[in-house]
Amino acid sequence: MVIFIALAKIIIIPVLVLNLIPLLIWMERKGAAYIQDRRGPNRANILGIRLGGMVHNFADVIKLLTKEENLPDGANRFYFYLAPFLAMFVSFVTVAVIPFGDDVHLGDLVFSLRVTDASVGMLYIFAIVSLSVYGVMLGGWASNSKFSLLGGLRVASQMISYEIALSLAAVSLFMVTESVDLGTMVRAQGELPWHWNFFHQPLAFLIFLVAAFAETNRNPFDLAEGESEIVGYHLEYSSMKFALFFMAEYAAIAVSSAILVTLFFGGWQIPGFSTETLLQGGEFYLKNVGLGVAAFSALTGLVLLTQYRPGKNGDLRDYEVLVLGIPALLAGLGLGAYLMWMGLPPLADWVAPVFVAALQAACFLFKVLCFCFFFVWVRWTLPRFRYDQVMSFGWKGMLPIALANILGTGIYLLIRG
């Protein structure tokens, strides 16, 4: 049984991250589009179903799969092929220690909602994040292109510099929590938002946030890509090898957001509801959440139905809102009516813990997606730093502040006793 659970976790959690990638790409495209007064992807469809541009990702996959593979002259074949896999690998394994929910008790069986219960937690993340520089750097170097090389060099120096600030920001958290285990850190923050680390350590949060942007090579730290200057470390990559770099970037965003949420925003904690409260009133909450879902589904269906404009596009796309809206409305109404009049059927023992875990995981993912949107938002708002500015900001700005924050935290802890 234990082995099955472990196997299930090993499969489910990376697949979850993998599925976040198209969602993030969609979010980036639509987010960028609405920030920039545009519509974003709205053409690609399967039998008229566009899902607000989400289907465009399939078109992308097909395009990237059918593109020509390219190996530049004089490239180091082994490292050239290795680099994208390394980039992708690092983004995925980081997620292993992040808890998606509180420990689940099923009778005598207790299991945690994370791949590994490694008590080193944050230290593991630091170790793995340090590896992420290799994928990008090797990609830049092995391409045998001057532009790629510059990109690789920029990444190497930037990531190593900001890792220090990143780690030091987390050190002050370790001092407060007295643990590096992420599960303990989340539990210590409790379910009340004003007890979350964000409010206790705002400075550490800011440093960590900025460093996370630098670590994921996102604007304003996207020097490695810098498409108007050096085009980037993946200049010579095409086809799925490029796609792997591309996906690694979004996976890194998802993972960074997950770490940020775990460390500073109470991880899986649902504001105001502790695990115990939820478990005790399991039936009550299940019913209410069910009603909420029903109402949301019915409303979405209604909104979609009002958007029906026959003859607007002149093809199957016209009926998309009907195809999506009618089932959503009916399902919402049906579920709502069932819960209102029939109530919940008698529940088995395992339902409440699983429901609570699912709710916590959903809350965690919601917080993560909010942060991911923040990443998108910043990208389309700020200009890019220059190489030397990034360096001086990292070493002369972030590092002293992080050290001062540690000192301040130490003094505070001493005084508090």
Place this chain on the structure above:
Amino acid sequence: MAQALMTENSDLPTQNMVLNIGPSHPATHGALRLCAELDGETIVKATVEIGYLHRAFEKHTEVSTWSQIIPYTDRLNYCSSLLNNVAYARAVEQLLRIEIPERAVFIRVIVSELARIMDHLICVGTSAVDLGALSNFWYFFNVREQIYDWTEKLCGARLTTNYTRIGGVMRDLAPGFDEGIRKVLKSLNKALKDVTKLLGRNRIFMDRTQGVGIVTRDEAINWGFTGPCLRASGVPHDLRKAQPYYHYDEFDFEIPVGTVGDTYDRLMIRIEEMKQSVRIIEQALEKIPSGPVMVDDSRVALPPKEKVYGSIEGLMNHFMLLTDGIKPPQGEIYSAIEAGNGELGFYIVSDGGPKPYRIHCRPPCFPLTQAYERLVQGRMIADAIAILGSLNIVVGELDR
């Protein structure tokens, strides 16, 4: 210890890397090549190579009739082709010594200022993109799109306008132009406000542009800078004020002048100039008289169709203009207007024939490009891109 490290490092054999930026590079906006010798990311020495977009414009004019040259001028600075049309037509008219009707003058002022706005929108928008601030580009391009819609209604084309004629303009303003343009100007003001808010006091943007690529007042004059780049260095020279043409002395507008002459000033000057252009257009829309848009002169203007079909003189006039062409008197002239990038001049030599003997175009980009090499020396690659964007080198005009 530090001393020991330093000496150890200086013993390492290092070699500078030569990097080819362009001719096909996202930041060069055309085909400009910068050959840079790099020490790390610092440019030790740079050489600009031009000519990748050379289309023999000047030679081409010598085998075309005076009217056939107007569409070629569209391709000079393709961001503001209306201004090129105006500059060329005005030069030939001065050679012919003809005065164009008042309404045509005002139309030319309006389209010139619209073209200037479009030119500056592209320059500031793409510069922001090169600096990594992508959204500003769309805020500007939405407005530019609206102006293009009106350009399309004016002359049937968006980029290659071919709008002026020797002796006037192709056709009168489109119906609803007045209200339409006023609406566009309103959304332009909003876009300018948005972008100024996003960039004007943005720490990253200021760090990237302030003190980067400084051109002092004397350097700017010595290099022959004109236009916004000269004014950014603190010289209030604008042909619209210095040698007023087309009633520019009667319009109420100011010449924004920079203080430092860096990249920031060059971009902000353009934003200010757009606001001044808005003022000019509003005044011109108020003052524009009614009347013909083409001069009534059988040497240059085609007769109306009734005359062509109804009278032998009209038919002959039409026939002669189309087969033989316009024949300016023998002589030479240099005539310049203030284009988006600076002084756009045409030096024309006529031998009295239906084709020019020689036309030389003075593109405002050319002097800007010659300074570029020295501006990037000792700076980083990212700075080189920022400086290139703010100088607004349009290669179509530079290479001709």
